[in-house]
Amino acid sequence: MDNRPIGFLDSGVGGLTVVRELMRQLPHEQVVYIGDSARAPYGPRPAEQIKTYTWELVNFLRKQDVKMIVLACNTATAVVWEDIKSQLDIPVIGVIMPGASAAIKATRTGKIGIIGTPMTVQSDIYREKITSLAPQSQVESLACPAFVPIVESNQMNSPLAKKAVYETLAPLVGQVDTLILGCTHYPLLRPIIQNVMGQEVALVDSGAESVRDISVLLNYFGINRDPRQPAQGHRFYTTGGADSFAHIAGNWLPDVPFTVNHIDLVASLDEVTV
Amino acid sequence: MDNRPIGFLDSGVGGLTVVRELMRQLPHEQVVYIGDSARAPYGPRPAEQIKTYTWELVNFLRKQDVKMIVLACNTATAVVWEDIKSQLDIPVIGVIMPGASAAIKATRTGKIGIIGTPMTVQSDIYREKITSLAPQSQVESLACPAFVPIVESNQMNSPLAKKAVYETLAPLVGQVDTLILGCTHYPLLRPIIQNVMGQEVALVDSGAESVRDISVLLNYFGINRDPRQPAQGHRFYTTGGADSFAHIAGNWLPDVPFTVNHIDLVASLDEVTV
Numbered sequence: 001m002d003n004r005p006i007g008f009l010d011s012g013v014g015g016l017t018v019v020r021e022l023m024r025q026l027p028h029e030q031v032v033y034i035g036d037s038a039r040a041p042y043g044p045r046p047a048e049q050i051k052t053y054t055w056e057l058v059n060f061l062r063k064q065d066v067k068m069i070v071l072a073c074n075t076a077t078a079v080v081w082e083d084i085k086s087q088l089d090i091p092v093i094g095v096i097m098p099g100a101s102a103a104i105k106a107t108r109t110g111k112i113g114i115i116g117t118p119m120t121v122q123s124d125i126y127r128e129k130i131t132s133l134a135p136q137s138q139v140e141s142l143a144c145p146a147f148v149p150i151v152e153s154n155q156m157n158s159p160l161a162k163k164a165v166y167e168t169l170a171p172l173v174g175q176v177d178t179l180i181l182g183c184t185h186y187p188l189l190r191p192i193i194q195n196v197m198g199q200e201v202a203l204v205d206s207g208a209e210s211v212r213d214i215s216v217l218l219n220y221f222g223i224n225r226d227p228r229q230p231a232q233g234h235r236f237y238t239t240g241g242a243d244s245f246a247h248i249a250g251n252w253l254p255d256v257p258f259t260v261n262h263i264d265l266v267a268s269l270d271e272v273t274v
Numbered sequence: 275m276d277n278r279p280i281g282f283l284d285s286g287v288g289g290l291t292v293v294r295e296l297m298r299q300l301p302h303e304q305v306v307y308i309g310d311s312a313r314a315p316y317g318p319r320p321a322e323q324i325k326t327y328t329w330e331l332v333n334f335l336r337k338q339d340v341k342m343i344v345l346a347c348n349t350a351t352a353v354v355w356e357d358i359k360s361q362l363d364i365p366v367i368g369v370i371m372p373g374a375s376a377a378i379k380a381t382r383t384g385k386i387g388i389i390g391t392p393m394t395v396q397s398d399i400y401r402e403k404i405t406s407l408a409p410q411s412q413v414e415s416l417a418c419p420a421f422v423p424i425v426e427s428n429q430m431n432s433p434l435a436k437k438a439v440y441e442t443l444a445p446l447v448g449q450v451d452t453l454i455l456g457c458t459h460y461p462l463l464r465p466i467i468q469n470v471m472g473q474e475v476a477l478v479d480s481g482a483e484s485v486r487d488i489s490v491l492l493n494y495f496g497i498n499r500d501p502r503q504p505a506q507g508h509r510f511y512t513t514g515g516a517d518s519f520a521h522i523a524g525n526w527l528p529d530v531p532f533t534v535n536h537i538d539l540v541a542s543l544d545e546v547t548v
Contacts, residue, residue: 001406028407097493132275133302135502216490219371228409 002223005030005232006214007066009057012040012152012240013248014185015072018095018207019234023254025211026218028227030234031258032064036265037240041148042075043117043183050079050119056265058084060237063268067223070214071095072207074116074182078123091217098213099180099206100129106202107178110137115169115193116182118143126182140175144168144183151185152240154248165192178202188252234258239265276497279304279506280488281340283331286314286426286514287522288459289346292369292481293508297528299485300492302501304508305532306338310539311514315422316349317391317457324353324393330539332358334511337542341497344488345369346481348390348456352397365491372487373454373480374403380476381452384411389443389467390456392417400456414449418442418457425459426514428522439466452476462526508532513539 006022008015012035019031034057036042042050054076061069070093071077071084077094085092103112114126121143130137146164155161172179179197181187184207194203218224236258238245246260280296282289286309293305308331310316316324328350335343344367345351345358351368359366377386388400395417404411420438429435446453453471455461458481468477492498510532512519520534 091494093494098490101489101493133498133501212486213490213494215375216372216487217494219375220365220367220487220491224407227407 004067005032007061008033010073011042012037017187018072021208021211033236095206098209102209113176113179114141236260237263278341279306281335282307284347285316286311291461292346295482295485307510369480369484372483376483387450387453388415510534511537
């Protein structure tokens with residue numbers, strides 16, 4: 001067993017959708033989370049910049065002595081998962097393979113839609129992973145650049161959100177029987193997305209699916225937390241405003257103790273200098 | 275991707291229940307299987323002997339150039355999984371953690387039964403794994419030494435089987451809401467077991483559950499087989515009679531091409547000597 005926390009990173013609050021599912025399935029695990037809301041969204045940024053930012057988040061989490069790192073961000077997974085996984089000596093989980101596998105199981109017609117950030121869609125990684133396992137699949141990808149800013153500004157239930165989802169998803173309506181929410185922010189818009197796509201379309205939550213992989217890998221590497229240990233509070237850090245993050249986390253997560261603190265990421269990674 | 279086969283081992287034909295589930299969930303993967311029917315059952319043997327026999331099976335599979343080894347045998351997993359996993363440079367999957375995790379999810383009352391071979395029950399490994407993740411669970415273990423010989427002699431549908439299951443399981447009836455089939459041979463007796471325990475008891479098939487772990491680990495290590503490669507036939511080897519093995523495999527597996535050959539395990543592991 002290993003009683004250290006699991007580290008989660010995301011460009012902002014989206015990874016909370018993964019944490020919520022973790023708290024449901026593996027309630028005795030402890031979470032340390034870093035969200036880079038000050039620099040969100042990552043999706044429209046160049047790959048090199050996403051790589052640099054994600055490594056900064058990884059290095060922050062390593063300083064917290066985590067036993068596993070979850071890239072709870074599709075954009076970061078698409079760009080830098082393989083690189084991080086190959087360089088660290090702890091397990092590193094991405095959210096794309098779990099989402100791709102779940103979509104292959106869910107589809108009846110083989111027509112699968114992916115929505116994600118511009119970088120995730122441009123990387124074409126979902127299509128690549130899906131067709132590598134199920135070559136007959138037809139994959140339609142669509143970038144949704146408006147969605148992350150809506151979630152980060154806590155406007156999930158606004159008329160603006162409804163309008164943006166309706167207009168953005170129009171090209172996919174009626175075209176697919178399964179839709180991958182290929183960005184961990186998107187489950188916060190799930191009711192609107194389901195409504196626009198139709199109740200008969202299966203929505204695959206890539207982040208929630210990844211909790212199954214987390215569970216299997218905790219078992220495989222023998223690093224589950226001992227539930228008889230006293231519970232430690234979950235710790236959330238954001239490069240943005242702590243109040244806004246805490247508000248969204250409080251609405252989204254189950255009723256468990258946690259702290260939220262603002263952090264200056266670059267300063268935290270520097271050695272102390274006078 | 276990695277187009278090499280996955281290696282399965284068991285004391286006999288029990289691992290076929292894992293292979294059947296693999297063929298359903300991951301039909302493009304290729305199987306090489308070794309069953310040690312000549313020395314089955316393993317369950318009543320001393321731990322050191324089980325360890326020696328299992329390592330012989332592992333070494334046979336390594337000569338077949340497999341990319342992953344599945345200990346499709348609870349007894350072998352209980353005794354020697356950690357040892358094999360730590361010594362090989364390919365992933366090694368056991369069937370106990372997947373079964374334990376599934377039972378924790380399935381139970382409503384926390385009262386979980388385990389049936390297995392004498393060695394699996396004596397090792398107490400299921401209780402240890404279950405209570406390490408869910409300390410409030412009440413675990414009842416029961417050894418069923420009669421079951422493996424019934425399956426190995428292809429008497430699954432005989433009056434003898436019904437009598438043995440009825441008499442053996444009597445102490446557990448009404449005591450648990452979830453029963454782990456903690457031996458890969460037991461799903462071949464599933465209809466009788468379900469009938470004796472009652473329809474309301476959830477049966478957990480430890481072998482079938484492990485296919486989820488196989489899938490996650492193929493993804494994690496990036497070693498899925500490319501489904502566009504031409505299919506290779508599945509290859510089964512047994513230290514017992516090939517005809518008997520082929521008969522059980524033909525009844526149990528889906529309609530896919532496979533070969534069954536008898537093998538002299540010890541001779542096959544020796545270097546060629548004149």
